[in-house]
């Protein structure tokens with residue numbers, strides 16, 4: 036079933052693309068009265084008729100399989116009702132309907148016996164075939180992965196549409212052109228030789244532009260669908276893309292040879308230069324065309340493979356490169372700097388070697404050596420250990436509830452070695468040959484969340500760190516990773532002051548969920564992009580005057596876009612009642628969810644009374660550790676005003692995985 | 694027929710077909726939009742309505758006959774917030790104090806609504 040689906044998709048894609056190319060090539064070559072040229076045109080036309088039928092037939096199979104997939108049972112592929120539902124209800128179905136209709140019109144047009152003797156008729160008919168072919172091909176973009184890209188879906192679809200159109204012109208033109216050259220190179224085809232040479236030159240010029248468009252749109256689409264290196268090497272989609280790139284590079288190499296060598300020789304002396312060159316060019320074009328058909332097979336597979344962005348990548352190497360490795364290592368930094376300069380030198384040499392005609396070989400070889408040396412010098416210091424899960428994104432969000440359950444797990448399973456505070460100073464740990472790592476250390480910035488997950492799952496056998504993959508479920512291990520992240524963030528945030536550092540957000544505020552009385556729960560995330568949050572963790576006995584101070588300036592704070600959320604550190608469910616009528620507090624006082632918030636945020640800053648100023652992007656920007664006494668609200672308000680004056684940064688913290 | 698005429702007719706047919714489809718669907722969508730707007734206006738017009746809402750009491754101001762309540766979303770009236778509601782009579786806030794979790798009835802022609810009943814839920 037899967038294989039049949041792939042074959043049908045490939046056939047459909049290939050025939051749709053070849054249709055565009057055939058029409059373009061005929062239009063490009065132009066009208067001719069030479070018998071050989073007309074014979075060629077007729078054969079391409081016959082081929083196009085076959086292609087149109089193939090596109091229609093394979094399209095029907097694709098639709099049937101799509102329906103079976105949509106309904107979840109094979110029988111649906113043959114039921115009119117189910118098929119109609121897919122056609123009407125799904126985007127892919129509607130796109131299919133439009134494309135199939137256009138293909139059918141194209142087929143009818145190609146099969147009709149139109150007389151195209153006059154120049155006007157000829158041009159009208161050929162242009163129409165081209166137009167219909169393109170119109171039937173391009174909408175396919177709206178049914179593929181591009182339609183699922185968010186945001187900027189329209190841009191993604193436009194890019195994809197341009198990409199397939201370009202592919203149609205280039206890939207589809209190769210085989211008809213090869214046929215023309217082959218026919219013209221034969222003894223009786225002599226009358227069409229100038230025509231063929233002209234067509235080849237025109238095609239070459241057009242193809243150059245088209246290839247540039249293909250590369251540009253392809254790169255942009257790859258960024259949208261793959262995202263990063265891990266997605267490229269670590270997912271099925273990414274590896275298919277790599278295979279596609281490899282084949283495309285091979286096809287481009289052939290194309291470059293054609294352009295540089297064969298094209299120039301076409302016009303030479305007939306029997307000794309022109310005709311052999313024509314045949315060789317035709318062979319190369321066929322080679323290019325076959326590679327392109329293989330590329331289309333990969334593309335057909337990619338359309339049924341989830342894009343890398345939505346997959347968990349498996350990192351295939353045991354190292355990765357990270358600039359974080361240079362932190363606090365001046366010697367290594369210097370080495371990387373020097374190495375990169377040498378590499379740049381090598382690149383310059385390479386460019387020079389390619390540009391200068393004479394002495395190309397020694398120049399290029401020398402430049403490559405310099406480049407290699409530079410890279411060899413610069414890369415090793417950047418290498419960091421990596422694991423299959425290194426680029427795995429946490430499946431449990433960085434949320435106070437997760438951090439809190441991570442804290443509980445840590446106390447049960449880890450504190451005996453790593454110490455209650457994570458410093459690695461517990462008695463059991465100190466007895467080990469290699470003392471447990473200081474988990475608070477900022478060096479955790481060197482490790483991704485996926486690294487930590489790997490160690491928790493598999494342990495570090497040579498160091499005595501046990502594996503927890505069996506003992507703890509996946510979710511629990513992610514809870515621990517989130518806990519460790521909060522722990523080391525708190526260590527890094529020791530120096531955070533009540534004053535913000537303008538334009539320097541770095542400390543991500545863990546999300547949390549809370550409720551005030553019986554109202555529906557809300558989460559910190561909901562304030563993203565809308566309001567600044569002043570999160571107050573208070574102990575009622577000492578904080579009354581501070582609460583009164585904040586309550587007294589309610590209006591000012593609201594005007595500045597500040598949402599005050601107060602959390603009692605004792606997590607009392609009757610916190611509002613306990614505050615009582617004096618001071619008259621009207622901001623949110625958390626009565627549900629307080630425990631997790633307190634646990635998580637005390638990891639970031641532990642103090643009996645502590646206030647966090649969280650900006651609209653979800654970063655903690657200022658921390659006030661106090662006693663709960665009143666007095667400083669003017670300062671807080673000044674900081675809010677400075678925040679409001681900042682240019683808003685677009686970065687969303689949950690994208691940032693560490 | 695001459696080929697160019699066929700081409701012109703074909704494209705004309707395509708354009709007319711697409712245009713007709715667009716007009717057909719466009720008109721339909723416009724009609725649905727209008728109906729929706731009418732329905733909205735009807736919902737918002739001056740009819741007296743009633744809601745039962747859960748919340749927590751944040752302040753009691755008997756001298757103003759006002760209760761300040763943190764409430765969840767009130768369908769068709771307002772988002773979740775903390776705000777003061779006028780009580781229909783002074784009797785209503787007898788026995789109600791700060792921190793009480795309550796269920797209360799709002800009645801009136803928006804935006805003029807008053808609390809007509811309230812009971813503690815906890």
Ligand SMILES: [Cu+2]
Nearest residue numbers: 480691692693
């Ligand atoms: Cu970071």
